[in-house]
Amino acid sequence: MAGLLAAAALSRAEPALQVHLLDQDELPQDPANRRGVPQGRHAHLLMAGGLSAMESLLPVSVRDRLLKAGAHEVAFGNGMLALTPDSGWFHRWRRDGPHMITCTRALLEWVLRQALLECHPDISIHQATVDGLLGDAQRVRGVRISGAADPRLGPELEADLVVDASGRGSGSLKWLHDIGITGIEERNIDSGLTNATRIYRIPAGAESFPLTLVQANPYNGRPGRSAMVLPIEGNRWMVSAGGTRGGEPPADPEGFLEYTLNLPHPIVGHLIRGAEALTDVVVSRGRSTSNGRRYFEKSVRWPERFVTLGDALATFNPAYGQGMSVAALGAQVLARELRGGLTSPGLSRRVLRGAARHVDMAWSTAVAMDVLYPGVAGGEPAFTDRLAAWYTRRLTRAATGSFDAAAALWDVTGLTAPPARVLRPKVVLAALNGPALSPTFEPPLRPSEREVLDRLEKSGAQPGASGASRPR
Ligand SMILES: Cc1cc2nc3c(=O)[nH]c(=O)nc-3n(C[C@H](O)[C@H](O)[C@H](O)COP(=O)(O)OP(=O)(O)OC[C@H]3O[C@@H](n4cnc5c(N)ncnc54)[C@H](O)[C@@H]3O)c2cc1C
Known part of the structure; x- marks a missing residue:
């Protein structure tokens, strides 16, 4: 690149x-x-x-x-569903x-x-x-x-x-x-992050389902665990699970599915349980x-x-x-x-x-963020790391229900603005005040997306329909 x-x-x-x-x-x-x-x-x-x-x-x-x-x-x-580490789902503006x-x-x-x-x-x-x-x-x-x-x-x-x-x-x-x-x-x-990835055919009717992300939690002293469903070319989903040291996702299909179902929200597992796997699970190695x-x-x-x-x-x-x-x-x-x-x-x-x-x-x-995970190699959190983590946590919480906070977070994550963007007065105020909307602990789905998810969840739960199966 x-x-x-x-x-x-x-x-x-x-x-x-x-x-x-x-x-x-x-x-x-x-x-x-x-x-x-x-x-x-x-x-x-x-x-x-x-x-x-x-x-x-x-x-x-x-x-x-x-x-x-x-x-x-x-x-x-508004194009994605994302569950924050500890403040519910981001609002879809x-x-x-x-x-x-x-x-x-x-x-x-x-x-x-x-x-x-x-x-x-x-x-x-x-x-x-x-x-x-x-x-x-x-x-x-x-x-x-x-x-x-x-x-x-x-x-x-x-x-x-x-x-x-x-x-x-x-x-x-x-x-x-x-x-x-x-x-x-x-x-x-090195937080010891291991990624496990598998590609699926997008189930019929789910072609417009948004990118879905369950973020890892660096704040609770436990290994980070996350998963993401990403639309890619060829009408496929790339599904990546990531776990820091002690929380690594497994390489076997059953374990991979189980891992996604056991995250703070099972949405990723529900999406893929009935989907046709096109590859095996590939795991990242070493450092x-x-x-x-x-x-x-x-x-x-x-x-x-x-x-x-x-x-x-x-x-x-x-x-x-x-x-x-x-x-x-x-x-x-x-x-x-x-x-x-x-x-x-x-x-x-x-x-x-x-x-x-x-x-x-x-x-x-x-x-x-990484210095906060247990078993991280090479770094103790310095005072500035703790301060940055404290602020990011507040800002993320605010961003679930404040457009000013969300826009600042997107700009920095999208690398369209320098980190100082999150320190503008309006954004600091939003971070200190917290979200204007109350947190949502269920994904903010549109009615058509809710139908798709319910259907996939039901069909995946039927015997013999497990997305854990080996690719044909
Ligand atoms: C699991 C994982 C997920 C990632 N996800 C993302 C993501 O979502 N978004 C993102 O932006 N980044 C992501 N990255 C990071 C991204 O892959 C790298 O930052 C990016 O590829 C860096 O590009 P590069 O050209 O520096 O190195 P590379 O893309 O690794 O390319 C290095 C090239 O050098 C060649 N080469 C190596 N040694 C020699 C040599 N001695 N002589 C000749 N050729 C040589 C290799 O063949 C290769 O073509 C991810 C990384 C990992 C590990």
């Missing part, structure tokens, strides 16, 4: 640059999962802030292309909030890659693995590669600028160490969901002509749906800084600092 968008940013530079995109994987011709992006099998929400950054980098409408390919557009304001895009991660990547290559046919994509940097602590001059599919690519590829967009497993700390840059500060906060940050922007020494973007710079607990958007916002910073010229001194540092500001936005939301 970061690599495609960085390539889009570089392709707009003047004078024109020759852009090479290296990926260890052979990239598929169709929207398909691949080895290098294991997280692609899990739910991926694209926030409005990320979409708008993508649209600014490409001269075509990414939104229109995604929708044409079957993606859905969901409004925060008539007025919309920012929109997010829902589809598979594979479709998103494919649409972006097609758009990129169509707009910039001279970009070359190579299958090759990057093993290190050429150059020294003053200036990076290219990369060392192996496993190139094209024999014309030697073991070294010289470049005027190198962008590391190799994701969560990036080797950049070692690569930098090898050219003499050491002592990069790091922070890792693939931790918050991890490399403070490159604070390093005393930094080489010219080398930047890192996307997950290579920072990763976030995916429950907040921010990683791809932060990658896009980082690529937008690169595009902006390139206007001053590729050779302008300090370019790399300015890009890192600008990208880090977007990382800060997502990091503060994710970490303030």
Whole structure:
């Protein structure tokens, strides 16, 4: 994601640059999962802030292309059902909030890659693995590669600028160490979140049922447990359950269904119990969901002509749906800084600092909540985390029945406004006053949606109709 968008940013530079995109994987011709992006099998929400950054980098409408390919557009304001951690369901306002895009991660990547290559046919994509940097602590001059599919690519590829967009497993700390840059500060906060995901065919009549989310509760000292039903292309639901350490969802179909039924509200289980499963349950592994940050922007020494973007710079607990958007916002910073010229001194540092500001936005939301879960590794809640959590809890409670509070929460979650948006006087007042409407503990369904849910609940409860069955 970061690599495609960085390539889009570089392709707009003047004078024109020759852009090479290296990926260890052979990239598929169709929207398909691949080895290098294991997280692609899990739910991926694209926030409005990320979409708008993508649209600014490409001269075509990414939104229109995604929708044409079957993606859905969901409004925060009234397009979703969401149960808050401890304050009942969000009200569904008539007025919309920012929109997010829902589809598979594979479709998103494919649409972006097609758009990129169509707009910039001279970009070359190579299958090759990057093993290190050429150059020294003053200036990076290219990369060392192996496993190139094209024999014309030697073991070294010289470049005027190198962008590391190799994701969560990036080797950049070692690569930098090898050219003499050491002592990069790091922070890792791991709530032990495990995601379990399964795809279903949307039952007939439920095609317009809203995105449904039961949020995890970070405030009760117990492991977080959550689940979401997400409409994706191809008339399918992607259903993702997530549990922090001690509350992990299981991989077996019966256990998966049971998990969703035992959440504070069983709605997700009721929706899927009678639905036809199209895949097995896929479970995320290891530390693939931790918050991890490399403070490159604070390093005393930094080489010219080398930047890192996307997950290579920072990763976030995916429950907040921010990683791809932060990658896009980082690529937008690169595009902006390139206007001053590729050779302008300090370019790399300015890009890192600008990208880090977007990382800060997502990091503060994710970490303030994650440090509250039991068994979290790498972080005790600091006073500021507790303060942020206290305020977020109040604001969320207010947002269940105050439009001002809800709109502020959507803007920050959708990355269309900085965190300071929630500190505007009107919003603070709403948070302190609490919700104007009384909390609802049953989902705010429209009559037609209530009918659909009742029908699915009844048909799913019949013997032999269990959505726990193996895919046919
Ligand atoms: C379970 C889960 C759910 C998520 N849900 C969301 C969500 O809802 N919304 C959201 O915005 N984000 C979500 N994310 C985060 C999102 O997946 C990442 O933030 C995003 O993919 C980052 O993009 P990237 O390009 O930096 O890294 P990646 O997308 O991981 O891409 C890295 C690329 O680098 C290649 N590569 C790696 N090493 C090398 C090498 N040495 N040489 C050559 N190529 C290499 C890989 O093959 C891959 O193509 C989720 C993450 C997880 C784990």
